[in-house]
Amino acid sequence: MGASTSSETVSAEQKEAENVAASTGALPTLQKAFSKFADSETHAIPIEKLQKCFNFAREGRNYHTENTTDSLPLLLDHLGSSLVDQFFISDDNGINWVEFVKGYNKCCSRVSASIFLNKFIRVFVDVTKKANLDVHLEFESDDVDCKVSGYLLPKHVFLLLSICWAMSWDCRNLKGKGNLSVPDLSHLVTSAVDDKDEGGFDVLDCDVLSLEVQIPVGKFVTWVMSTVPCLPDCLKRYFHARLQIAVTEGDELASSDSSSVGEISSTTVCDILTPGRAWAISITQRNTVNEEISRAFIGSGAGLNDNLIYRSSTHGRGLNRFWSHVEGYHGPLLILVAASSRNGHEGNSAIRKFVIGALTNEGLENKDIFYGTSGCLYSLSPVFHLFPPTGKEKNFVYSHLHPTGRAYQSHPTPVGVAFGGTPGNERIFIDEDFSKVTIRHHAVDKTYQSGSLLPDQGFPSY
Known part of the structure; x- marks a missing residue:
């Protein structure tokens, strides 16, 4: 395919490139795209055509960010040319078939996560x-x-994350319609800065983007690999989606329609699971949860209600009401808790608001013991952290209602929902009235990775 016919000699270089592309399932798309873009005389793609294919900017498209910055639209204007420069090699005629396939492979073939992150950082630097x-x-x-x-400075981390969000959003809005709205990503930026290592700034009362903290790139790479390992995948998906839509939709890719189809509003569809928090969770997971959350929050924004099982403000508070909605559900379950506490340490009585979460791979069961096969804990606000399994213990979930038809128990098991730790000493425990959540120090828990679910969390419970 490409510039060759069945009667022509196919070089070893072309065979190798085509085999790699075929292993990803992309070869038919590449063949169609090359036929569409290539000049009939030179049998090569003019650079300008490929840049237009990958260009994010659209006539009439507007940009909005929760953390206002004038730099993002300018960066996105250069995204197409940077992708072409970083992944494709051209000659005087443009980009021939072999270099076109090799360029795709550079971006989308299977390589180690660290190498691909390196490639993505190159794109960011070029932009x-x-x-x-x-x-x-x-x-x-x-x-x-x-x-x-x-x-990197915090404001640069924000711009890098915003580009990733923009590419994720664009993959869900393939016709190029709608206005880009980047949500609040400060919890992710704060996570990358790591307040414990950078002077102990107050995450509750600080504009993290205004800090002049220098984040060594090695530390940033470690943070991505350990906390949001799917972040660079946004580039792969964008790269493939742009070629796919160019093949299937033709010139509609350059539509100047600026209607609100696919627009994500900054007002969010849920007070707790905001688009920024949902996206942060999605890029920690390499499974169906990633796809489900992305579809709900980066697409039309209407998917939340289709997937929502329980919300206390709608269905009522308390374990019994909660159980009437989750019983019988056996799929992955994301549970979020928003609460506040009064920190009385060292005379500080300020009220601290926070959001934490737990992700399970299966539904809940009414048991008086811990159970489960896997899961993750999250700190979502004011700073984002991921706490995956350690592999040492399997006390993933505890969900126990009041026993019925049983005799008196001298040592009754706790009634409520919990994650990690041991009975009576849980890492997270939500009481049966849903009026109090207890968060203990990670030292009590060998199931989930260590770390503070709350900023400056000490040994006492909250």
């Missing part, structure tokens, strides 16, 4: 250079696995 934005990152060579040195 910022074209936008004349000073980002202090440098690569030692052009090798795909070469070391990157330098640092």
Whole structure:
């Protein structure tokens, strides 16, 4: 395919490139895209056509971010040219078939997560250079696995995350319609900064984007790999989606329709599970949960109600009401809790609001013991953290109602919902009235990874 026919000799380089593309299932799409884009005389794709294919900017498209910055639209304007420059090699005629396939493979073939993150950082650096934005990152060579040195400021982390969100959003709005609305991502930026290592700033009373904290790129890479490992996948999906829509929709890709189809509103569809928090959870998971959350919050925004099983403000508070809605459901379950506490340590009586979450791979059961096969805990606000399983214990979930028809118990088991720890000493425990949530220090828990679910959490419970 491409520039060759069955009677022509196919080079080993072309065979290898086509085999790699075929292994990802993308070869038919690439063949159609090349036929559409290539010049009939030169049998090569003009660079401008490919840049237009990957270009994010649209006539009439507006941008909005919760954390206002004027730099994002300018960066997105250069996204198409940076992708072409980073992944494709051209000659005087443009990009031939072999280089077109090889370019796709560079972005979308199966490589280690660390190498692909390196590629994504290269794209970000190239975009910022074209936008004349000073980002202090440098690569030692052009090798795909070469070391990157330098640092990021919090505002640069926000821009990088915003580009990822924009690409995720665009994959769900393939016709190019709608206005981009980037949600509040400060909880992710704060997580990357890590307040414990950077002067102990107050995450409850701080504009993290205004900080001049230097985040070493090595530390940022470690944070991505351990906390949001699916973040670079946004680039792969965007890359493939843009080629796919160019093949199937034709010139509609360049539509100037600026209607609100697919628009994500910054007002959110849920007070607790905001688009920014939902997206953060989705990029921690390499399973169907990622797809379900993305579809609900990065698509039309209407998917939440279709997947919502229980909400205390709608269905009533308390374990019995909760159980009447979750009983019999056996799929993945994301439980979020919004609460507040009064921190009395060192004379500080300020009320602290927080949001935490737990993800289970199966539904809940009425048992007086812990159960489950896997799961994760989350700190969602004011700072984002992921606490995956340790593999040491399997006390993932505890959900116990009042026993019926039983005799007196001298040592009754707790009634409520819990995650991690042991009976009576749970990492998270929600009482039967849903009026109090107890969060204990991670030292009591060997099921989930250690770390503070709340900022500055000490040994006492909250």
